[in-house]
Amino acid sequence: MSRPGAPETREGVPAWFARALAGAPEHRDVVVDGARVHYRAWGEPGRPGLVLVHGGAAHSGWWDHVAPLLGTHRVVALDLSGHGDSGRREVYGTGQWAREVLAVAAAEGLARPVVLGHSMGGWVALTVGVEHGDDVAGVAVIDSPLDRQPPEEQRVRARSLGQRVHADLETAVARFRTLPPQEVYLPHVREHVARGSLRPVEGGWTWKFDPTFSGNRPLVRRLLPRLAAPAALFRCEHGLVTPDMAAEMAALVPGGLPVVDLPEAGHHPMLDQPLALVTAVRTLLAFWPTGSAPSA
Numbered sequence: 001m002s003r004p005g006a007p008e009t010r011e012g013v014p015a016w017f018a019r020a021l022a023g024a025p026e027h028r029d030v031v032v033d034g035a036r037v038h039y040r041a042w043g044e045p046g047r048p049g050l051v052l053v054h055g056g057a058a059h060s061g062w063w064d065h066v067a068p069l070l071g072t073h074r075v076v077a078l079d080l081s082g083h084g085d086s087g088r089r090e091v092y093g094t095g096q097w098a099r100e101v102l103a104v105a106a107a108e109g110l111a112r113p114v115v116l117g118h119s120m121g122g123w124v125a126l127t128v129g130v131e132h133g134d135d136v137a138g139v140a141v142i143d144s145p146l147d148r149q150p151p152e153e154q155r156v157r158a159r160s161l162g163q164r165v166h167a168d169l170e171t172a173v174a175r176f177r178t179l180p181p182q183e184v185y186l187p188h189v190r191e192h193v194a195r196g197s198l199r200p201v202e203g204g205w206t207w208k209f210d211p212t213f214s215g216n217r218p219l220v221r222r223l224l225p226r227l228a229a230p231a232a233l234f235r236c237e238h239g240l241v242t243p244d245m246a247a248e249m250a251a252l253v254p255g256g257l258p259v260v261d262l263p264e265a266g267h268h269p270m271l272d273q274p275l276a277l278v279t280a281v282r283t284l285l286a287f288w289p290t291g292s293a294p295s296a
Contacts (some may be wrong), residue, residue, distance in 0.1 A: 012188075013188045014188070016275070017188055017189070019068075020064070020066075020068040021065060021068075023042060023068035025040035025077075026041045027039075027040055028041060028107070030103055030104060030107040032100045032103040033096065033099065037078055037079065037086045037087070037100050038060070038078070038084060038085040038086045040060045040061075040078075042070075042074075042075045042076075043070075043071055044074060045074055045109065046074070047072065048113070048137075048285075049105060049110025050074070050076070050114050050115075050116065050285065051078070051101055051105055051115045052076070052077040052078075052116055053077075053078065053097075053118065054077070054079075054080065054084075056121075056150050056213065056214070057207070057213075058121075058193075058209075059079050059083050060084055061084070061192070061197070063075075064192065065189060065192065065270070066274055066277060069278045069282075070281060070282065074108065074110060076104055076110070078100060078101065080092075080100060080124070080213075082213035083209045084209070088210045091215075092210075092215055093217075094124050094127040094217055095127060097124045098124055098128045098131055098132060101115055101125075101128055102128065112135060112136055112137045113136060114285065115140070116139075116140045116141075116142070117141055117142065117144070119142065119143060119267065119268075120217075121142075122141030122220070123217050123218070123220065123223070125140065126144070126227065126231070128229075130223055130227055133227065134228065134229075138229055138230035138231060139227070139230075140231065140232040140233070140234065141220075141234070142236070142277075143236045143267050144240075144241070145240040146220050147220070148240070149219075151180045151240065165201060165202075165203045166204050167204045167205075171204075172205040173191065173194045173195055176197065178268050180267060182238070182266030182267055182268060182271070183238075183266065184272040186274070189270070193271065220249070224252040227253055231253055232257065232260065233260070234262055234277070235259055236262050236265040236267055236269050237261060237262060237264055237265055238264070238266045239267040239269075240267055260280045260283070260284070262277060262280060264276075
C-alpha cells in the first residue's frame with residue numbers, strides 16, 4: 001500500500017525512484033596505480049564535489065537512486081578496485097583505495113570534496129581523512145563499527161561467495177543477499193542493485209567483486225583520533241553502531257563527531273531507508289557546501 005504523498009508508477013515502483021534512475025549517470029574510467037577504476041558521475045560540473053564510496057562486495061550502482069537526489073553537488077561514485085566494473089589487483093588496502101578516491105575526484109576537477117563511505121567504504125573515507133585531510137572538505141561514514149573488521153570482508157573470507165556461478169540471470173538476482181544480511185529491503189531497490197552486481201561468465205552469472213579483496217584493516221578506533229579533516233557519522237538504528245558505540249566514537253575525534261541517527265534503517269540504509277539517508281546527507285552538505293570546512 002502506498003502512503004499519501006508517495007505516488008507510484010504503474011509497476012508499483014515509487015515515482016521518486018523512477019525519476020532518480022531516469023537521471024542516468026555518466027560512466028567514466030581513470031587509471032590509478034596501474035588499475036582501471038570505473039566511476040559514475042551526476043550533476044553539473046563546477047558544483048561542490050561529493051564522492052560516494054560503496055561497501056565491501058558492493059559497487060557504485062548502490063548509489064544510483066541516491067546520487068541524483070543530491071543535486072546541489074557534482075556527485076561521483078566509484079567502483080573500488082576489485083569491485084564492480086573496475087580492474088583487479090593482487091593486493092588491496094584502504095590506503096590504495098583512498099588514492100583511488102582522490103584520483104577520481106581529481107579526474108572530475110572536484111576541489112576538496114566531501115567523501116561519504118558506507119561500511120567498508122567508511123574505512124576508506126576515514127583513511128582519506130587521516131592521510132589526505134587537506135584534500136577534502138570533510139569525511140562521513142555510514143555504520144562503520146568501532147572495534148570490528150568490515151563485516152562484508154569477514155563473510156567473503158568465510159564463504160567465498162564471489163566464486164558461485166548461477167545458471168541464469170534471474171536465479172542469480174533471486175540469490176542476492178547483503179553482507180551482513182538484514183530483514184528489510186525495498187524490492188525495487190534490491191532488484192536494481194542485484195542486477196548491477198552480476199557479470200556473465202562461462203556457465204552462467206556470478207558476482208562482479210573479486211573474492212580476494214578482503215584483508216586486515218586498521219580499526220576505526222585507531223583512525224578516529226588521527227583525523228585531519230571534519231567528520232560525521234550516520235548511525236543506522238538497526239545497524240552495527242549502537243548509541244553507546246557512537247558516543248565513544250565521538251569522544252575519540254578531536255573536536256567531536258556529529259552523529260545523525262537514521263530511524264528504522266538497517267546496516268544498508270540505501271536499501272531500506274534511502275530517503276532518510278538522502279535527507280541526512282543533504283543536511284550534512286548544507287554545512288559543507290563549497291569545498292571548505294565549516295568554522296568551529
